Amino acid sequence: xxxxxxxxxxxxxxxxxxxxxxxxxxxxxxxxxxxxxxxxxxxxxxxxxxxxxxxxxxxxxxxxxxxxxxxxxxxxxxxxxxxxxxxxxxxxxxxxxxxxxxxxxxxxxxxxxxxxxxxxxxxxxxxxxxxxxxxxxxxxxxxxxxxxxxxxxxxxxxxxxxxxxxxxxxxxxxxxxxxxxxxxxxxxxxxxxxxxxxxxxxxxxxxxxxxxxxxxxxxxxxxxxxxxxxxxxxxxxxxxxxxxxxxxxxxxxxxxxxxxxxxxxxxxxxxxxxxxxxxxxxxxxxxxxxxxxxxxxxxxxxxxxxxxxxxxxxxxxxxxxxxxxxxxxxxxxxxx
Amino acid sequence: xxxxxxxxxxxxxxxxxxxxxxxxxxxxxxxxxxxxxxxxxxxxxxxxxxxxxxxxxxxxxxxxxxxxxxxxxxxxxxxxxxxxxxxxxxxxxxxxxxxxxxxxxxxxxxxxxxxxxxxxxxxxxxxxxxxxxxxxxxxxxxxxxxxxxxxxxxxxxxxxxxxxxxxxxxxxxxxxxxxxxxxxxxxxxxxxxxxxxxxxxxxxxxxxxxxxxxxxxxxxxxxxxxxxxxxxxxxxxxxxxxxxxxxxxxxxxxxxxxxxxxxxxxxxxxxxxxxxxxxxxxxxxxxxxxxxxxxxxxxxxxxxxxxxxxxxxxxxxxxxxxxxxxxxxxxxxxxxxxxxxxxxxxxxxxxxxxxxxxxxxxxxxxxxxxxxxxxxxxxxxxxxxxxxxxxxxxxxxxxxxxxxxxxxxxxxxxxxxxxxxxxxxxxxxxxxxxxxxxxxxxxxxxxxxxxxxxxx
Numbered sequence: 200x201x202x203x204x205x206x207x208x209x210x211x212x213x214x215x216x217x218x219x220x221x222x223x224x225x226x227x228x229x230x231x232x233x234x235x236x237x238x239x240x241x242x243x244x245x246x247x248x249x250x251x252x253x254x255x256x257x258x259x260x261x262x263x264x265x266x267x268x269x270x271x272x273x274x275x276x277x278x279x280x281x282x283x284x285x286x287x288x289x290x291x292x293x294x295x296x297x298x299x300x301x302x303x304x305x306x307x308x309x310x311x312x313x314x315x316x317x318x319x320x321x322x323x324x325x326x327x328x329x330x331x332x333x334x335x336x337x338x339x340x341x342x343x344x345x346x347x348x349x350x351x352x353x354x355x356x357x358x359x360x361x362x363x364x365x366x367x368x369x370x371x372x373x374x375x376x377x378x379x380x381x382x383x384x385x386x387x388x389x390x391x392x393x394x395x396x397x398x399x400x401x402x403x404x405x406x407x408x409x410x411x412x413x414x415x416x417x418x419x420x421x422x423x424x425x426x427x428x429x430x431x432x433x434x435x436x437x438x439x440x441x442x443x444x445x446x447x448x449x450x451x452x453x454x455x456x457x458x459x460x461x462x463x464x465x466x467x468x469x470x471x472x473x474x475x476x477x478x479x480x481x482x483x484x485x486x487x488x489x490x491x492x493x494x495x496x497x498x499x500x501x502x503x504x505x506x507x508x509x510x511x512x513x514x515x516x517x518x519x520x521x522x523x524x525x526x527x528x529x530x531x532x533x534x535x
Numbered sequence: 536x537x538x539x540x541x542x543x544x545x546x547x548x549x550x551x552x553x554x555x556x557x558x559x560x561x562x563x564x565x566x567x568x569x570x571x572x573x574x575x576x577x578x579x580x581x582x583x584x585x586x587x588x589x590x591x592x593x594x595x596x597x598x599x600x601x602x603x604x605x606x607x608x609x610x611x612x613x614x615x616x617x618x619x620x621x622x623x624x625x626x627x628x629x630x631x632x633x634x635x636x637x638x639x640x641x642x643x644x645x646x647x648x649x650x651x652x653x654x655x656x657x658x659x660x661x662x663x664x665x666x667x668x669x670x671x672x673x674x675x676x677x678x679x680x681x682x683x684x685x686x687x688x689x690x691x692x693x694x695x696x697x698x699x700x701x702x703x704x705x706x707x708x709x710x711x712x713x714x715x716x717x718x719x720x721x722x723x724x725x726x727x728x729x730x731x732x733x734x735x736x737x738x739x740x741x742x743x744x745x746x747x748x749x750x751x752x753x754x755x756x757x758x759x760x761x762x763x764x765x766x767x768x769x770x771x772x773x774x775x776x777x778x779x780x781x782x783x784x785x786x787x788x789x790x791x792x793x794x795x796x797x798x799x800x801x802x803x804x805x806x807x808x809x810x811x812x813x814x815x816x817x818x819x820x821x822x823x824x825x826x827x828x829x830x831x832x833x834x835x836x837x838x839x840x841x842x843x844x845x846x847x848x849x850x851x852x853x854x855x856x857x858x859x860x861x862x863x864x865x866x867x868x869x870x871x872x873x874x875x876x877x878x879x880x881x882x883x884x885x886x887x888x889x890x891x892x893x894x895x896x897x898x899x900x901x902x903x904x905x906x907x908x909x910x911x912x913x914x915x916x917x918x919x920x921x922x923x924x925x926x927x928x929x930x931x932x933x934x935x936x937x938x939x940x941x942x943x944x945x946x947x948x949x950x951x952x953x954x955x956x957x958x959x960x961x962x963x964x965x966x967x968x969x970x971x972x973x974x975x976x977x978x979x980x981x982x983x984x985x986x987x988x989x990x991x
Contacts, residue, residue: 321969
């Protein structure tokens with residue numbers, strides 16, 4: 200029985216939260232990787248673009264709520280996400296037209312692109328804060344829990360409860376569907392394959408008649424979908440605050456690079472690598488050992504490898520180590 | 536003279552703008568803007584050395600600034616004897632262990648050929664060393680943090696004048712840059728940007744959470760000053776006389792003796808804070824001028840020419856027998872050290888150290904905007920960038936408030952849109968910075984004062 204308790208404990212505090220957080224990171228990381236692979240720059244506006252998409256979603260959610268439209272047990276935000284995506288894609292294409300296109304035609308070096316993306320970051324941040332303000336916004340409605348910790352305890356008679364939030368299930372489900380669709384698109388359709396070719400070798404792709412304008416357009420559309428859904432899921436699960444989104448850029452970058460930048464599948468796994476290592480290294484295992492070990496061996500301290508303050512630092516250290524020893528990422532392989 | 540006309544014009548405009556703030560808002564505000572402009576200028580000079588001279592991209596400016604600030608705390612705060620007694624031994628022990636660990640790794644690296652076994656054993660040493668240090672330091676840290684946590688709870692510093700910290704801050708930042716450079720300089724430009732950004736976040740995380748050293752988010756307040764205190768000035772005779780002399784015209788108009796005394800007091804209080812700020816301005820200006828002379832000399836020296844050659848064509852410079860790796864490391868350290876000085880200056884001016892306030896937006900990206908806007912590769916441009924961008928950063932709110940009021944003049948005060956816009960005035964500074972950066976990058980990619988190399 201103690202053993203089952205220990206498993207439930209780990210599931211509740213490590214596995215499920217890490218899986219959720221990892222999914223959110225993974226979506227962002229694929230976004231970064233796609234931009235890097237096809238448009239060839241590190242997009243420092245990542246976090247703020249995600250917050251812009253989320254903001255659009257929130258505004259539509261409020262609008263639907265004011266109309267009295269709801270999805271019952273599901274959060275209204277799910278209904279608003281498609282509209283948020285359209286808004287987001289529109290914004291991204293606008294930015295591309297007025298900012299990035301010029302540098303693409305000039306064939307500027309990636310560093311210059313990165314600098315420009317910092318300008319975009321400042322502007323997007325300002326727009327988001329001016330429209331919705333810098334404060335914390337919660338826009339979740341509907342049923343909060345699928346399984347409550349107390350109900351679980353009563354049901355199974357165990358000491359440890361397993362709480363399953365609906366946002367966690369939604370996040371994981373949506374991520375799986377979205378990522379499978381994306382990989383199907385990239386590997387099976389003609390446009391997806393031409394994107395791959397473009398990312399592999401631009402000149403060769405142009406020679407074989409691939410339209411670069413179409414590739415760029417499709418990339419921004421996919422990026423908009425990923426950014427909005429990733430941001431909205433994070434906001435549903437935790438809360439929406441522009442500053443947090445800006446900060447989330449860093450673990451997202453870490454995930455993309457750990458997985459091998461330019462490689463969407465690597466980025467997908469990278470998100471989970473970062474999330475799991477963050478949570479595994481900062482979790483206090485005292486209770487776990489109390490269940491597993493005999494009483495005489497019970498630990499006195501918290502058995503925490505690193506204090507939770509260092510959560511971000513963990514992912515950054517992993518990234519730095521990967522950058523130094525394997526700059527092409529853990530999951531090497533072909534680009535895109 | 537003629538060819539420097541645009542430099543002189545740009546600087547005069549900047550000075551006039553600051554003077555206008557002094558005349559229309561207040562001299563206090565003008566001087567605090569001026570001081571922070573000077574500090575920003577030092578930071579931009581550091582970043583400019585790395586980016587403009589050598590083409591190295593460093594997004595870790597925040598980390599070096601914070602280390603400079605930490606130096607200010609460690610130098611100026613009086614040592615906390617009780618904390619040293621409580622946990623000093625454990626801390627020194629772990630410090631010693633750390634040194635031993637580094638020496639052992641160095642020994643292994645020198646002694647053995649590169650192999651898988653060597654890599655794994657070094658990894659094992661690092662991991663076990665970190666665990667060992669953690670466990671040996673734990674009781675000491677707890678004891679230190681328990682010493683009067685509301686007031687101290689940390690080891691304190693050396694109790695020296697805070698001015699020394701400007702040099703120590705440079706050493707700290709340079710030391711960190713040495714480690715970072717050794718590790719990360721081989722990376723491609725955009726990877727280097729991300730790596731330095733993340734390393735600076737790690738530095739901030741450590742400063743925030745190692746309470747025994749930095750007091751963490753509890754902040755250190757009331758640091759010593761290189762300038763006199765306002766309260767002391769207000770009771771000093773010569774200062775009161777000075778203020779009286781300055782304002783004699785205004786004071787002589789007032790007939791009533793009591794009123795005149797009250798007015799004088801008011802002037803003394805205002806004057807004292809202006810005087811203190813002026814002291815800082817003098818000190819900062821001195822630093823900026825010294826650094827400017829040094830960096831200008833370096834730029835036009837054979838070394839500066841070599842750096843530009845490396846920046847413009849690494850392979851060619853390498854083929855000419857220049858040690859690119861070494862020079863990159865050197866310039867990375869130099870630039871970061873200058874940023875460290877600025878960090879120490881900043882904390883000196885504020886008189887407090889708040890690790891929570893170090894955010895990449897303000898201390899990394901804003902500095903980069905300054906470098907790009909001012910003109911990378913040109914020291915005068917970098918300083919000007921610091922001035923212009925900081926001025927706009929501060930004055931963006933009043934300017935945008937004015938503009939909003941101007942454009943919505945016809946709309947009633949209670950209009951929801953207008954109220955919302957006025958409420959979000961503070962965020963227009965981000966918009967201004969972003970648009971400024973984008974426009975400069977598009978239409979004047981070399982900055983306001985572009986790099987100018989004279990070939991003699």
